[in-house]
Amino acid sequence: xxxxxxxxxxxxxxxxxxxxxxxxxxxxxxxxxxxxxxxxxxxxxxxxxxxxxxxxxxxxxxxxxxxxxxxxxxxxxxxxxxxxxxxxxxxxxxxxxxxxxxxxxxxxxxxxxxxxxxxxxxxxxxxxxxxxxxxxxxxxxxxxxxxxxxxxxxxxxxxxxxxxxxxxxxxxxxxxxxxxxxxxxxxxxxxxxxxxxxxxxxxxxxxxxxxxxxxxxxxxxxxxxxxxxxxxxxxxxxxxxxxxxxxxxxxxxxxxxxxxxxxxxxxxxxxxxxxxxxxxxxxxxxxxxxxxxxxxxxxxxxxxxxxxxxxxxxxxxxxxxxxxxxxxxxxxxxxxxxxxxxxxxxxxxxxxxxxxxxxxxxxxxxxxxxxxxxxxxxxxxxxxxxxxxxxxxxxxxxxxxxxxxxxxxxxxxxxxxxxxxxxxxxxxxxxxxxxxxxxxxxxxxxxxxxxxxxxxxxxxxxxxxxxxxxxxxxxxxxxxxxxxxxxxxxxxxxxxxxxxxxxxxxxxxxxxxxxxxxxxxxxxxxxxxxxxxxxxxxxxxxxxxxxxxxxxxxxxxxxxxxxxxxxxxx
Numbered sequence: 001x002x003x004x005x006x007x008x009x010x011x012x013x014x015x016x017x018x019x020x021x022x023x024x025x026x027x028x029x030x031x032x033x034x035x036x037x038x039x040x041x042x043x044x045x046x047x048x049x050x051x052x053x054x055x056x057x058x059x060x061x062x063x064x065x066x067x068x069x070x071x072x073x074x075x076x077x078x079x080x081x082x083x084x085x086x087x088x089x090x091x092x093x094x095x096x097x098x099x100x101x102x103x104x105x106x107x108x109x110x111x112x113x114x115x116x117x118x119x120x121x122x123x124x125x126x127x128x129x130x131x132x133x134x135x136x137x138x139x140x141x142x143x144x145x146x147x148x149x150x151x152x153x154x155x156x157x158x159x160x161x162x163x164x165x166x167x168x169x170x171x172x173x174x175x176x177x178x179x180x181x182x183x184x185x186x187x188x189x190x191x192x193x194x195x196x197x198x199x200x201x202x203x204x205x206x207x208x209x210x211x212x213x214x215x216x217x218x219x220x221x222x223x224x225x226x227x228x229x230x231x232x233x234x235x236x237x238x239x240x241x242x243x244x245x246x247x248x249x250x251x252x253x254x255x256x257x258x259x260x261x262x263x264x265x266x267x268x269x270x271x272x273x274x275x276x277x278x279x280x281x282x283x284x285x286x287x288x289x290x291x292x293x294x295x296x297x298x299x300x301x302x303x304x305x306x307x308x309x310x311x312x313x314x315x316x317x318x319x320x321x322x323x324x325x326x327x328x329x330x331x332x333x334x335x336x337x338x339x340x341x342x343x344x345x346x347x348x349x350x351x352x353x354x355x356x357x358x359x360x361x362x363x364x365x366x367x368x369x370x371x372x373x374x375x376x377x378x379x380x381x382x383x384x385x386x387x388x389x390x391x392x393x394x395x396x397x398x399x400x401x402x403x404x405x406x407x408x409x410x411x412x413x414x415x416x417x418x419x420x421x422x423x424x425x426x427x428x429x430x431x432x433x434x435x436x437x438x439x440x441x442x443x444x445x446x447x448x449x450x451x452x453x454x455x456x457x458x459x460x461x462x463x464x465x466x467x468x469x470x471x472x473x474x475x476x477x478x479x480x481x482x483x484x485x486x487x488x489x490x491x492x493x494x495x496x497x498x499x500x501x502x503x504x505x506x507x508x509x510x511x512x513x514x515x516x517x518x519x520x521x522x523x524x525x526x527x528x529x530x531x532x533x534x535x536x537x538x539x540x541x542x543x544x545x546x547x548x549x550x551x552x553x554x555x556x557x558x559x560x561x562x563x564x565x566x567x568x569x570x
Contacts, residue, residue: 008026008103008106008107008110009022009026009103009107011107011322011325013322013325013326014322015319015322016314016315016316016317016318016319016322017315017318018322019139019318019319019321019322020139020142020143020311020314020315020318023099023100023103023104023139023143024143024146026099026103027096027099030092030095030096030099031096031146033092034089034092034093034096034146034147034150035146035147035150035151037085037088037089037092037147037151038089038093038146038147038148038149038150038151038152038154039150039151039154039155040085040151041082041085041086041089041151042148042151042152042154042155042296042299042300043151043154043155043158044078044081044082044085045082045155045296045299046155046158046159046162046292046293046296047078048075048078048079048292048296049288049289049290049291049292049293049295049296050162050289050292051071051074051075051078052071052075052285052288052289052292053283053285053286053288053289053292054071054285055067055068055071055072055075055285056283056284056285056288057283057284057285057286058071058285059071059072061283061284061285089147092147093144093146093147093148096143096146096147097140097141097143097144098140100139100140100143101136101137101139101140104136104139104140104321105132105136107321107325108131108132108136108321108324108325111324111325111327112128112324114329115327115329116329116330117380117406118327118329118330118380119327122327128324131317131320131321131324134317135317135318135320135321136317136321138313138314138316138317139314139317139318139321141310141313141314142310142311142313142314142315142317142318143314144307144310145307145310145311148303149303149307151300152299152300152303152304152307153300155296155297155300156174156297156300159174159293159294159296159297160174162289162293163290163293166282166286166289166290167273167276167281167282167286167290169272169276170269170272170273170276170290173268173269173272174269174294174297263298265294265297265298266294266295266297266298269290269294270290270291270294273287273290273291273294274287330379330380330397331393332396332397332398333393333394334393334394334395334396334397334399334400335394335396336390336391336394336395337390337395338387338388338390338395338396338399338400338403339387339388339389339390341356341388342356342357342483342484342513342514343356343387343388343389344356344387344388345377345385345386345387345392345484345514346385346386347373347376347377347383347384347385348384348385348386349376349383349384349537350373350376350534350537350538350539351532351538351539352373352377352532352534352539354377354484354514354516355514355529355530356514357512357513357514358514358515358529358530359506359507359510359515359516359517359527359528359529359530360514360515360516360517360528360529360530360531360532361516361517361518361519361524361525361528361530361531361532361545362374362516362517362518362519362531362532362534363518363519363520363525363531363532363533363534363555363558363559364518364520364533364534364535364537365535365558366537367489367518369534369536369537370488370518370534371488371518372537373518373534373537374406374486374488374516374518375406377392377404377406377484377486377516378400378404378405378406378486379392379393379397379400379404380406402482403482403483403484404482404483404484404486405477405480405482405484405485405486406486406488407473407474407476407477407485407486407487407488407490408473408488409470409473409487409488409489409490409492409493411473412460413457413459413460413461413469413472413473414459415456415457415458415459416456416457417453417454417455417456417457418445418446418449418452418453418454418455418456418457418472419433419453419454421457421461421472421476422436422437422472422475422476422479423476423479424476424479424480428479432479433453433475433479435509436475436478436479436509437475438505439474439475439478439502439505439506439508439509440471440472440474440475440478440502440505440506441471441498441501441502441505442468442471442472442474442475445464445468445471445472457472466493467493467494467495467498469493470490470491470492470493470494471494471498471502473490474487474490474502474506477490478506478509478510481513483513483514484513484514484515484516485510485513485514485515485516486516487515487516487517487518488517488518489517489518489519490502490506490517490519490524491503491519491521491523491524492519492521496523499521499523499524500523502524503521503523503524503526503527504527506527507527520558520559521559522545522559522560525545525559526545526546528544528545529544530542530543530544531543531544531545531548533548533552533554533555533558535554540552540554541555545559
């Protein structure tokens, strides 16, 4: 089974079937062993009716106690050996499934790391969660076909051969019956793939909505939007339920056929065998063996149906994984040297110009428009942004990431001690952390935790309030101490008093460094050296906050609040 530190290999992303085959090829020895063990196990199951028929015809009917004892012992030995073989087969197939599971997890997680900050911009959180929660297990289950699947094909041929030695009509019934079942189930398999694909898509959307609701429930409550989102969730969950019924209807038919068709098959062949025995064409022992052979075939025939169901679901899940793996990381074709000294950033699309060493604020009626400017300035989307006269996308990406940091107010927070959450991979001096904590007005957070900076924080900061999470993210950004800090709505969840404190301390902490914030808070805007007022994504006016209040009615209507901006907490 794949080791935790082993390279999972390069997945075949040409399609769902190709990906499943790649998982098989990654463990050829174990897959071959599973196929061999499954084949021998099922074949020995078919040997039991043969040994029983010999015991009847050679021992019971003629009254030969020795022959009867011999065949009885042989039947016991074969049964005991096959029981042990079943355990080994099951253990082997469990390892096959676990390897496929862990290998898929490793390639997905590894690719997510390579995508980095580009991942949430290219794939929804719900899609990634659905892959991790459901698709990985579904793919692993589909690999069961490697063992019992191959064994079912082998035992089908063996039983057909044994029946051929007893009765040609019976063998013909078996040889024609199983393919007929496959033809009956085939259209349902295709239909199930379509229904399952749509179901998975809706499930991803709903999962993303659940995450959004969980993350913003407190804010929604305050804005009175809880019922609006709850209604949307009800509609989405209702559609998902209806699609689930469609999937269930097809799956239930497949399962019904998986149970009903083999039973019907057994009844038909047994009736034909009984008629043949009544006519004297086969012995009583051979009749018993015919029944036994067909009873053994019930398992493989049922598995053919189940295999079609598992493979259909597995291919759908593999296609979702492949779609994620096909996402390309951010292009890094840069060959030009970045500016040697702090330099201006200029976004020609919006007209925003960020002078070096200053605090610049972006204001817009639509937060998405200002966030889009920040994405361009941070090189997270293709753009014509220049940095000191050099195109930003012509600079090596590592240089850009080392000197320009986009601090999103929804950025992920990983689980662990608060010290590690804010320090990242670098060890920080206690005094340095304390300065960043104070600059972000997060002193009360550290003091309120039982072990201070060593207190554990839950994933995504779920153990903290919205305002606390926002300040923790700001602490992390300040500790990174980038040359250019692009902070998206860094104080949107804070009360006025704390917001004023953060605005003042942020300016002091970043004195002489380039800082850009998106905000509509007058408490923050009053601290900015330059404010860009954006309308429809374009700069409409630029200047100091107070001048824009006097000269721009649209700006005044957007940012005016019943707050005295003079009351900044020092």
